[in-house]
Amino acid sequence: MPAMHYTVRWPDATQSTCYSPSLVIQDFFQPGQDYPLDDFLRRVREATAIASDRVRAKFGFACSMAADQLVEIETRARDFSETPGAQVHVVAFDTGTA
Template structure:
């Protein structure tokens, strides 16, 4: 199953590299676009759930790495939750 890395820039200008076990992440985000934090989190949760379900359908078990990635993303987003204009910028996608 093809996997994808995606690079993000957070509201404090820090960057992170995230993982998706499926290319479905490309259906939810466009490189070069900013997303309000709540919208970003909604989209990444949905994309990660779909990706993990695809892994489970193919291999018989959910993707623990996708689960771990989602936990990391939630933790990175938490400090910005009270900022009304917090946005996440999707920098790029690269095959994993």
């Protein structure tokens, strides 16, 4: 199962490199696009659930790294929950195939 990393830029201009055990993230985000914080969280939760389900189907257990990554994203997003108009910018995908 191909895993990937993706880079996001938070409203304070810091960046995070995130992990997904599946390429499904590419179905939910476009590099170079901004997403309102709530929309970003909705999308990343759904994509992470799908990715984890794919791991469970293939290996018989959920992906703990995906769950840990989601916790990190949600924790970081709380820093901006009171910021009007907060958006997350998807910088790039890295599938490791370049």
